[in-house]
Amino acid sequence: MPAPSETASAIEIVARFGGIYEHSSWVAKQTASQLAGLDDIETIANIMADCVDNASNERQLALIRAHPDLACKAQVAGVLTENSSDEQSSAGLDHCSADEYEKFQILNNKYHEKFGFPFVMAVRHSSRAEILAAFENRLGNDHEIEFETALSEIHNIARLRLRAMGD
Numbered sequence: 001m002p003a004p005s006e007t008a009s010a011i012e013i014v015a016r017f018g019g020i021y022e023h024s025s026w027v028a029k030q031t032a033s034q035l036a037g038l039d040d041i042e043t044i045a046n047i048m049a050d051c052v053d054n055a056s057n058e059r060q061l062a063l064i065r066a067h068p069d070l071a072c073k074a075q076v077a078g079v080l081t082e083n084s085s086d087e088q089s090s091a092g093l094d095h096c097s098a099d100e101y102e103k104f105q106i107l108n109n110k111y112h113e114k115f116g117f118p119f120v121m122a123v124r125h126s127s128r129a130e131i132l133a134a135f136e137n138r139l140g141n142d143h144e145i146e147f148e149t150a151l152s153e154i155h156n157i158a159r160l161r162l163r164a165m166g167d
């Protein structure tokens, strides 16, 4: 039985928007009452982004950590979410050469070691070479900048996922 506060429409909203933030349906749950009846994608994106921006640091960190590494073993094994798999494939990350794949693994490890979370980038409109260049570049950032950049990229990913739902 749903809790009294979980109306039919809240349940539908979570079913519809629960995957907009990777493995983080709490964003859709917390914003369900604000999203009810809305169909403008940009308004929905802003409400969900505000929820994340106002969340605790721990929750934000967990959200960043909910993202799989780019060009990782999970992708090869086919165990990513449908959204993540589509995004990575659209950037050609499922077709890395052996050399590129190795570069991604080295960068993923270095990045985790330095920041303690995965490198997140909205990759849908980027090439493998552009992603690798951004990766190298962002490794030079300090922790605070990179934390903010990861959240900003996550909002970009969310916006692209919402727009794709409207197509």
Ligand code: GUN
Residues within 6 Å of the ligand: 022, 067, 068, 069, 070, 083, 084, 085, 087, 088, 118, 119, 120, 121, 122, 123, 124, 157
């Ligand atoms: N950019 C778009 N999708 C993803 C993802 O699943 N993981 C990471 N790290 N970045 C992404």
